[in-house]
Amino acid sequence: MNEYLLGQNGRRILIAYGLLLIIFIVVPALVLVPISIGGDDSFVIVPDSLSLRWYEVLLQDARWRNALVLSLQLATFSSIIATVAGVLGAIGISRASPGIAKALRLFFIAPIIVPLMVVGVGFYVLYARMRLVGSFVPLGMAHAVLILPFVMLPVSARLYSMDPRLEWAAASLGAGPYRTMFKVTLPLLMPAILAGFAFAFIFSFDEVVVAQFLSGPRLETLPRRMWEGIQMGGLEKTITAVSTVQLILAALAMLLITIWQRRAASRGAASRRQNDS
Amino acid sequence: MNSTATTDGTARGRFRGADWEAQQRRVTVTVLILPVILMTVLFLVPLGYLVWLSFGGPNGPNINSYKQLTAPVYLNLAYFTLQLAFFVTVACAVIAYPLAYLLANIESAISRFMILSLLISLSLSVLARTYSWIIILQRNGVVNDILQGAGLTSQPLSLVYNQTGVYIGMIHILLPYMVMTLYPTMRAIDSSLVRSALSLGATPWTAFRRIYFPLSLSGLVSGSILVFMMAIGFFVTPAILGGGQANTIVMAIQNQVQVLVDLPLAAATSVVLLLVSLLILVVYEKIAGVERIFGKGRR
Amino acid sequence: MTLSTSAASAGTSAKGDSGTGPTVGGGVGVSFDKLSKKYGNTHAVDGFDLTVAPSEFLSILGPSGSGKTTVLMLIAGFVSPTSGRLLLGDEDISRIPPYKRNIGVVFQNYALFPHLDVRRNVAFPLEVRGLSQDEIRRKVAWALDRVHMGQFADRRISQLSGGQQQRVALARAIVFEPRALLMDEPLAALDRNLRVDMQHEIRSLQRSLGQTVIYVTHDQEEALNLSDRVAVMNHGRLQQVDAPKNLYLRPANPFVAGFFGEANLIRGSAESGVFTTEHGVRLPVTGNVSGKAVLCVRPEMVVFGEPQQPDFPMLQGKVVETRYRGSVLHIVLDTPLGQIRSVQHINTTNTEPAEGTIMQFGWDPELGHLMVQE
Numbered sequence: 001m002n003e004y005l006l007g008q009n010g011r012r013i014l015i016a017y018g019l020l021l022i023i024f025i026v027v028p029a030l031v032l033v034p035i036s037i038g039g040d041d042s043f044v045i046v047p048d049s050l051s052l053r054w055y056e057v058l059l060q061d062a063r064w065r066n067a068l069v070l071s072l073q074l075a076t077f078s079s080i081i082a083t084v085a086g087v088l089g090a091i092g093i094s095r096a097s098p099g100i101a102k103a104l105r106l107f108f109i110a111p112i113i114v115p116l117m118v119v120g121v122g123f124y125v126l127y128a129r130m131r132l133v134g135s136f137v138p139l140g141m142a143h144a145v146l147i148l149p150f151v152m153l154p155v156s157a158r159l160y161s162m163d164p165r166l167e168w169a170a171a172s173l174g175a176g177p178y179r180t181m182f183k184v185t186l187p188l189l190m191p192a193i194l195a196g197f198a199f200a201f202i203f204s205f206d207e208v209v210v211a212q213f214l215s216g217p218r219l220e221t222l223p224r225r226m227w228e229g230i231q232m233g234g235l236e237k238t239i240t241a242v243s244t245v246q247l248i249l250a251a252l253a254m255l256l257i258t259i260w261q262r263r264a265a266s267r268g269a270a271s272r273r274q275n276d277s
Numbered sequence: 278m279n280s281t282a283t284t285d286g287t288a289r290g291r292f293r294g295a296d297w298e299a300q301q302r303r304v305t306v307t308v309l310i311l312p313v314i315l316m317t318v319l320f321l322v323p324l325g326y327l328v329w330l331s332f333g334g335p336n337g338p339n340i341n342s343y344k345q346l347t348a349p350v351y352l353n354l355a356y357f358t359l360q361l362a363f364f365v366t367v368a369c370a371v372i373a374y375p376l377a378y379l380l381a382n383i384e385s386a387i388s389r390f391m392i393l394s395l396l397i398s399l400s401l402s403v404l405a406r407t408y409s410w411i412i413i414l415q416r417n418g419v420v421n422d423i424l425q426g427a428g429l430t431s432q433p434l435s436l437v438y439n440q441t442g443v444y445i446g447m448i449h450i451l452l453p454y455m456v457m458t459l460y461p462t463m464r465a466i467d468s469s470l471v472r473s474a475l476s477l478g479a480t481p482w483t484a485f486r487r488i489y490f491p492l493s494l495s496g497l498v499s500g501s502i503l504v505f506m507m508a509i510g511f512f513v514t515p516a517i518l519g520g521g522q523a524n525t526i527v528m529a530i531q532n533q534v535q536v537l538v539d540l541p542l543a544a545a546t547s548v549v550l551l552l553v554s555l556l557i558l559v560v561y562e563k564i565a566g567v568e569r570i571f572g573k574g575r576r
Numbered sequence: 577m578t579l580s581t582s583a584a585s586a587g588t589s590a591k592g593d594s595g596t597g598p599t600v601g602g603g604v605g606v607s608f609d610k611l612s613k614k615y616g617n618t619h620a621v622d623g624f625d626l627t628v629a630p631s632e633f634l635s636i637l638g639p640s641g642s643g644k645t646t647v648l649m650l651i652a653g654f655v656s657p658t659s660g661r662l663l664l665g666d667e668d669i670s671r672i673p674p675y676k677r678n679i680g681v682v683f684q685n686y687a688l689f690p691h692l693d694v695r696r697n698v699a700f701p702l703e704v705r706g707l708s709q710d711e712i713r714r715k716v717a718w719a720l721d722r723v724h725m726g727q728f729a730d731r732r733i734s735q736l737s738g739g740q741q742q743r744v745a746l747a748r749a750i751v752f753e754p755r756a757l758l759m760d761e762p763l764a765a766l767d768r769n770l771r772v773d774m775q776h777e778i779r780s781l782q783r784s785l786g787q788t789v790i791y792v793t794h795d796q797e798e799a800l801n802l803s804d805r806v807a808v809m810n811h812g813r814l815q816q817v818d819a820p821k822n823l824y825l826r827p828a829n830p831f832v833a834g835f836f837g838e839a840n841l842i843r844g845s846a847e848s849g850v851f852t853t854e855h856g857v858r859l860p861v862t863g864n865v866s867g868k869a870v871l872c873v874r875p876e877m878v879v880f881g882e883p884q885q886p887d888f889p890m891l892q893g894k895v896v897e898t899r900y901r902g903s904v905l906h907i908v909l910d911t912p913l914g915q916i917r918s919v920q921h922i923n924t925t926n927t928e929p930a931e932g933t934i935m936q937f938g939w940d941p942e943l944g945h946l947m948v949q950e
Contacts, residue, residue: 003382004471005481005489015387018379021372022391025453028409029401031419035412043412045419081315089312095305105567106558108312111320113558115510117527118547122323125330125540145319148312169687171297171674172652173701174752177304180675183700187691199400206402209512213534223404230408230517243405254397296656296671 029247036240043237054241064225064238071222074136075204078143079151082200085144086151087193091185093152094159112149116209119146124213134216142214143204150203151196158192191260198253206246324551331544342545351529351546358525361440361515362508365447369504370497372448373455377496380456381463392460395453403450407514410446411437414518438520446514451507455500462496499565506557510550526550603756603788604665605630606651611660611670613646620646622812624660628756628790633782634817635791635799638809639835647809648760648792653677664755675704680749682759686741688733694720694744695729701752719751720744722781739770746781756788763798775801796836808832824874829947833872840878842871842913846946857912860887860941868949873939875906878918883938895933909937 006014031045036054038047058064089108093101123142132138170180208223215221222242229236333339380388413419414436421433436442466489474484512527526546533543611624621643628634638644649655650662653674662670669677688697698719702712720726723743733741742762749757763771779802782789793799799806800820808815816828827833830841844853846869851861861871883890893909893916905928907918929935
């Protein structure tokens with residue numbers, strides 16, 4: 001505790017305020033869960049009867065099921081590409097001279113700075129001309145670039161906190177640059193790489209703006225299907241079931257990452273202790 | 278001592294002219310090849326094509342599309358977008374500051390739980406969270422039920438499919454970004470500075486105003502730029518919650534592509550927005566430094 | 577050195593406990609031939625000329641910014657020299673990358689791999705050299721035994737204390753039988769008692785392996801305790817390379833004199849056995865320096881009372897400060913030679929002179945050391 005400005009009451013008020021805000025942030029995400037297990041068509045938070053029928057629709061209705069499968073495939077494909085490229089890019093930036101590193105950082109962060117709509121239109125006009133709209137791989141490649149920064153950011157952060165002497169030690173012990181990368185650098189980056197992969201996957205799985213331009217009539221991703229449902233008035237209760245599934249997956253991924261990073265941090269803290277003393 | 282293996286090593290070393298620094302540079306270039314090619318082909322090329330198209334494409338170069346953008350309807354859209362982004366940013370800054378202060382300075386199980394909640398909500402589907410605001414805010418939704426039940430209003434308020442809904446939804450989505458930018462800056466503030474100000478006789482308010490706030494300002498500025506940048510390009514939330522009452526520039530672009538089918542016009546609008554976001558990025562780099570996003574500040 | 581079974585090594589290795597371990601050859605010599613490294617226009621290392629004998633323990637000592645770290649990086653191979661050559665044995669390694677040099681490096685803070693346990697850390701250099709599992713197991717066990725860490729093989733690095741990490745780092749650096757060992761302030765992170773213990777261990781390990789060790793440090797005491805010879809650096813230049821005793825008694829220049837303990841440095845000029853100070857006092861000296869010179873008199877050489885030598889002048893000074901520091905008494909005098917510091921061992925007979933007392937003092941001219949002024 002290093003709070004000196006507030007009295008006891010001030011602190012209590014602040015904590016109450018914080019809890020209210022957290023409710024504001026968290027509740028809208030949670031509100032769909034009870035609705036999705038309500039048996040009837042109505043959108044009430046305390047359902048009269050419980051049922052998983054909206055989840056059954058998700059798996060049995062061909063359109064919903066195909067959208068789900070397509071989105072899973074798309075997110076996997078694009079996240080793998082983004083992870084490979086993002087990890088390489090982060091390592092490259094960490095090794096480049098300061099001026100070049102700065103320019104590269106601006107370059108690689110751009111996909112999350114430029115509005116999705118702008119990038120989406122850019123892809124659309126280009127893909128339309130090359131007749132690539134409505135194909136899986138081009139859409140996946142577009143997503144890969146958009147989610148590249150999500151991989152790069154955690155990996156870069158981890159690289160900055162890594163002791164360069166670990167790589168020197170590997171070299172002095174006889175490992176060439178690539179062997180050092182595979183046996184020392186990458187294993188140490190693994191928690192950050194997985195976190196980046198998860199962020200990238202989640203983003204691709206939820207992305208609707210670029211997808212609606214590039215998917216054409218044939219490829220309907222899950223967010224696009226949801227989008228359509230919401231535009232129609234949002235009265236399809238399957239949307240609440242999809243949202244609940246998304247929520248559970250994302251929360252699980254985040255929880256795993258947090259736990260893993262805590263563990264890595266406590267391990268890192270031990271190795272940092274030797275550095276500080 | 279000089280076995281064949283080592284002389285061989287020397288020979289190979291000379292042959293490749295490899296000293297460590299040169300070799301390290303080669304490795305750096307090698308690892309950067311793939312990501313740079315990917316970014317060039319799939320990011321620079323589409324955007325470059327967009328720029329070319331905005332100047333008339335095969336019929337150009339001309340600035341007809343840009344002229345169309347000076348029509349009052351687009352100027353109004355731009356004005357509204359900036360206004361929306363500005364007020365959302367201010368609201369996020371004001372609302373987030375005390376929360377970030379709480380998280381950074383009062384360590385407890387509650388604040389750790391709050392940080393975890395924020396991190397998880399950052400990763401949750403924007404689409405789903407926006408959708409749930411419809412259910413919460415609609416005429417027969419939770420909020421109106423509560424308000425009417427408490428007798429605060431006799432008729433349901435229209436909270437969604439208008440600007441109110443857009444503000445609520447956007448603040449909800451963007452607030453965690455502001456908190457998570459402010460938090461590390463506040464954590465880094467040396468609490469002994471505040472303590473010594475108090476011991477020198479400053480009132481808590483003076484200590485906050487003269488010491489703590491100026492030190493936290495850099496986080497507030499970079500968080501605000503980040504939120505403003507995201508707010509300008511935000512599509513999902515205003516499109517769903519606005520109900521046509523809160524049209525922004527990005528919604529206009531979608532309309533130009535899918536309804537008007539005027540690609541050069543959509544391209545020109547996109548290029549203007551692109552320039553604005555790059556300008557903000559440059560400002561961010563000048564003020565806060567992009568390394569902050571990359572985690573250099575955490576060292 | 578890829579094979580370790582050279583006949584010459586048999587005598588120094590395989591003592592008792594390591595009967596089943598690999599026999600270890602001694603290290604090879606390291607020569608610096610006018611080695612220089614420039615960054616822009618500044619010389620980080622300037623004309624470094626030095627030969628380290630096989631199996632010698634040599635420390636490179638200097639204040640921060642003296643260039644010793646650059647020398648370390650040059651030897652390890654992470655920095656390439658701007659000019660000059662670096663020889664390991666008789667092989668020029670100036671342009672060979674670190675991973676082909678076969679020099680064991682113990683880094684400051686050890687740089688143990690946190691994702692590998694103790695055994696895998698020590699096995700790392702053997703794995704990258706493609707040794708068989710069997711050989712790796714044998715050599716790792718041998719190396720861990722040498723540093724008394726055999727029972728910790730399965731521990732995580734984070735579970736070890738600083739001293740234990742230090743030992744693992746040592747084991748990892750010797751396990752592949754390097755041609756020389758390079759250590760970068762390896763004890764800086766340890767507390768004082770442990771540091772002294774580790775000094776002994778490093779020294780005895782070096783002796784039993786016959787390794788050539790180059791030990792980089794800023795700690796004079798450590799360098800003097802451990803080394804056969806110490807190379808003193810300042811401003812990127814080698815100041816003096818000598819045995820510890822000579823560095824104290826026969827410093828090459830005022831920097832070295834001041835770097836090892838306290839020194840009274842008196843400026844003047846020398847001419848055939850007579851040193852004339854800037855204030856015109858004539859003092860007898862030994863050595864054949866002539867021209868501008870600096871006379872170095874260690875505080876413990878300063879004695880009080882009538883001069884013992886006939887040609888030594890009567891010197892008087894006024895006591896301006898006295899201080900007990902542990903077992904010694906420090907006295908500062910204001911004298912015609914400037915301030916003179918003296919250190920007297922405390923015994924029952926000497927008493928602390930009052931401030932302002934005028935005292936006669938002098939020293940044995942044999943013990944004064946004359947240095948050329950640069």
